[in-house]
Each structure stands twice: as structure tokens, then as C-alpha cells.
Amino acid sequence: MDVVLEADQLGKRYGSTWALRDCTLRLPAGRIAALVGPNGAGKSTLLHMAVGLLRPDAGAVRVFGQSPYNNTSTLADIGFVAQDTPLYRDFSAAELVTAGAKLNRRWDAALARNRLAQLGIPPDRPVDKLSGGQRAQVALALALAKRPRLLLLDEPVASLDPLARREFLQSLMGSVADAGTTVLLSSHLLADLERVCDYLIVLQSARVQLTGTVDEIAAGHRQLIGPRHDGTPPAGVAAVVRASHTDRQSTLLVRTDGPIDDPSWAVREVTIEDIILAYLADGETMTSHTEWGVPA
Structure with a gap:
């Protein structure tokens, strides 16, 4: 390359x-x-x-x-x-x-x-x-x-x-x-x-x-909607990029490293705009970057 x-x-x-x-x-x-x-x-x-x-x-x-x-x-x-x-x-x-x-x-x-x-x-x-x-x-x-x-x-x-x-x-x-x-x-x-x-x-x-x-980044992120998040993400989640919560429900935008099969979570695709905004919103707390498809 x-x-x-x-x-x-x-x-x-x-x-x-x-x-x-x-x-x-x-x-x-x-x-x-x-x-x-x-x-x-x-x-x-x-x-x-x-x-x-x-x-x-x-x-x-x-x-x-x-x-x-x-x-x-x-x-x-x-x-x-x-x-x-x-x-x-x-x-x-x-x-x-x-x-x-x-x-x-x-x-x-x-x-x-x-x-x-x-x-x-x-x-x-x-x-x-x-x-x-x-x-x-x-x-x-x-x-x-x-x-x-x-x-x-x-x-x-x-x-x-x-x-x-x-x-x-x-x-x-x-x-x-x-x-x-x-x-x-x-x-x-x-x-x-x-x-x-x-x-x-x-x-x-x-x-x-x-x-x-763009394709790899979109494929590697998902939105999860499920029960109140207790700090332990389901299998298949590499990192939680952004989270919002109500008393009973959590909505997470996550970076994945495998399939998410936990039936308690609804899994949805996200747009590139959703992903960008999530990283920008939480950028202050991130100390390293995520690189997709390019050898280090």
C-alpha cells in the first residue's frame, strides 16, 4: 500500500x-x-x-x-x-x-x-x-x-x-x-x-x-439499546465510545470486535455522522486513537 x-x-x-x-x-x-x-x-x-x-x-x-x-x-x-x-x-x-x-x-x-x-x-x-x-x-x-x-x-x-x-x-x-x-x-x-x-x-x-x-469504520461500530448498563459491556464490544442512560435503559455507541449475540441488547447500525459526533463528544477523555485498515 x-x-x-x-x-x-x-x-x-x-x-x-x-x-x-x-x-x-x-x-x-x-x-x-x-x-x-x-x-x-x-x-x-x-x-x-x-x-x-x-x-x-x-x-x-x-x-x-x-x-x-x-x-x-x-x-x-x-x-x-x-x-x-x-x-x-x-x-x-x-x-x-x-x-x-x-x-x-x-x-x-x-x-x-x-x-x-x-x-x-x-x-x-x-x-x-x-x-x-x-x-x-x-x-x-x-x-x-x-x-x-x-x-x-x-x-x-x-x-x-x-x-x-x-x-x-x-x-x-x-x-x-x-x-x-x-x-x-x-x-x-x-x-x-x-x-x-x-x-x-x-x-x-x-x-x-x-x-x-469509511466502510470499515461504519462496519466496526454499532448502537446498542438495552437494560441499564452496569459497566460491563456485552461480548463483542471492544470499547464504549459514548453512553446515555435513563433509570432503566442505556443507549451505547460501541466499537465492536465481534458479533453481539446478547438478546438483552437491540443492535442497530449507525451512520458515519453518528460515529463522528460520538468521538468528538467524548474526545476529551480519550488518550489513544483507533486506526482501521492501515498497518501501524
């Missing part, structure tokens, strides 16, 4: 506060991965270290087996769209495409121009005069014009309306499908991510809580 992005005990500290700590993960090639977590969980910090904008204070991050910091050979294979889609606002989209050709050794100007034309974005209008959705599409077109092997997107649809978000994600899927680009997409919008992503990384309290393929 080819690993595109790898972090080993990665950490970044600002003063006495760790923005990211003991981050260990491996992102396989060809995945469209969701990076999920609340504000302050370390998502942007991880992406900025992966693209070489920040130097780690602990551990290591490797992209294609190399450190991205001060490494132009690695950066040539990375496309990055930052959270605020930073663009030269006085430039038109056409001028940005021309500038990109002068700044990147591998540049597909025709791809960028064709994408902008298909989306109906005026090529000669200053970027500052475009809508938020159009600016996000321009930033994505420029990132894709690099023909990157890894595309990093930091909250690219956070400020967009539902229609613009759908159009952005549809165009993203169409663009990376043929190229085989690996994508790491940070967002709070769980429903959007569930539609487009096949891999999941959950960050909470500066640490990785869960990582693996």
Missing part, C-alpha cells in the same frame, strides 16, 4: 499550548479523505505542516516519504487551498492562470481555463468582484492546474451556500477521479463529507481519535 501522507507523533506548540500533539496517521494513495474536528482541534495546523508552511515542534510529517518543509521537490506535487482562499484580489482569473505558469514547473493552463469556462466564471473580472463560491472555484482550478498528486483543502466550502457547496464538491469529484489525486479535505459539514469521502480522520483536543476507511 502506497502512503501519501504520514505523521509520526507529530506536534506543534504555540507557547504552552499544543495545537497538535502526538498525531500519528497514514493516508493511503488514491483516497478522498475527510479531516473532521471542532474549531481548535488542530486541522489547519496539520494541513499547514503537511504543505510545509509550519515546522513541527515534535515528531515528523512526511509527504511522499519526504519532509515537506523547505522542500521544493515535494511541494511541486502538492496542491493547497487555504481556508480563506487567498488570491491576489486585484488579479483576474486569467491573470492568475498566467502567473501560475511562471511559478510552477508543471502547470496545465488549459485545464484551469477549461474549468473556469465550464463554471461560467468571467476570466477578465478581478477576483475581488467575484462571489465567494466563484473565488473558491478559482482557487480550486489553480490548485488542480499544478496536476498535484496530493490536494489539501482547508475548509474550502465553509462560507458557501448549499448550492455553491454542492457545485464545488461535484466539480472536485469530477476533477480528481480521472487523475487519481489523493485528497485531504477539512470541513465541519458532515453531510457533505459523507457524500464524497471514502476515508476519515477525526481530530479532537489536538489529537487523532479515529482514522480509517
Whole structure:
């Protein structure tokens, strides 16, 4: 299995506060991965270290087996769209495409121009005069014009309306499908991510809580409803992720390691959104992360 992005005990500290700590993960090639977590969980910090904008204070991050910091050979294979889609606002989209050709050794100007034309974005209008959705599409077109092997997107649809978000994600899927680009997409919008992503990384309290393929994670979690939980989970339960109780009944979201045959518990499937929310809610108490389907 080819690993595109790898972090080993990665950490970044600002003063006495760790923005990211003991981050260990491996992102396989060809995945469209969701990076999920609340504000302050370390998502942007991880992406900025992966693209070489920040130097780690602990551990290591490797992209294609190399450190991205001060490494132009690695950066040539990375496309990055930052959270605020930073663009030269006085430039038109056409001028940005021309500038990109002068700044990147591998540049597909025709791809960028064709994408902008298909989306109906005026090529000669200053970027500052475009809508938020159009600016996000321009930033994505420029990132894709690099023909990157890894595309990093930091909250690219956070400020967009539902229609613009759908159009952005549809165009993203169409663009990376043929190229085989690996994508790491940070967002709070769980429903959007569930539609487009096949891999999941959950960050909470500066640490990785869960990582693996969407299918494996969904298959490895269940909701149990049964008698008041006395602290001993039934056979087949590896861990209780989240629990709620009434006087007579307990509802548990659990990670399984086998079949649950206890007839006193009703077993139900759960959505990826349910799983993410459970890990985020209890992230403060978790000290290690769960990794699915990726060798350690």
C-alpha cells in the first residue's frame, strides 16, 4: 500500500499550548479523505505542516516519504487551498492562470481555463468582484492546474451556500477521479463529507481519535439499546465510545470486535455522522486513537 501522507507523533506548540500533539496517521494513495474536528482541534495546523508552511515542534510529517518543509521537490506535487482562499484580489482569473505558469514547473493552463469556462466564471473580472463560491472555484482550478498528486483543502466550502457547496464538491469529484489525486479535505459539514469521502480522520483536543476507511469504520461500530448498563459491556464490544442512560435503559455507541449475540441488547447500525459526533463528544477523555485498515 502506497502512503501519501504520514505523521509520526507529530506536534506543534504555540507557547504552552499544543495545537497538535502526538498525531500519528497514514493516508493511503488514491483516497478522498475527510479531516473532521471542532474549531481548535488542530486541522489547519496539520494541513499547514503537511504543505510545509509550519515546522513541527515534535515528531515528523512526511509527504511522499519526504519532509515537506523547505522542500521544493515535494511541494511541486502538492496542491493547497487555504481556508480563506487567498488570491491576489486585484488579479483576474486569467491573470492568475498566467502567473501560475511562471511559478510552477508543471502547470496545465488549459485545464484551469477549461474549468473556469465550464463554471461560467468571467476570466477578465478581478477576483475581488467575484462571489465567494466563484473565488473558491478559482482557487480550486489553480490548485488542480499544478496536476498535484496530493490536494489539501482547508475548509474550502465553509462560507458557501448549499448550492455553491454542492457545485464545488461535484466539480472536485469530477476533477480528481480521472487523475487519481489523493485528497485531504477539512470541513465541519458532515453531510457533505459523507457524500464524497471514502476515508476519515477525526481530530479532537489536538489529537487523532479515529482514522480509517469509511466502510470499515461504519462496519466496526454499532448502537446498542438495552437494560441499564452496569459497566460491563456485552461480548463483542471492544470499547464504549459514548453512553446515555435513563433509570432503566442505556443507549451505547460501541466499537465492536465481534458479533453481539446478547438478546438483552437491540443492535442497530449507525451512520458515519453518528460515529463522528460520538468521538468528538467524548474526545476529551480519550488518550489513544483507533486506526482501521492501515498497518501501524
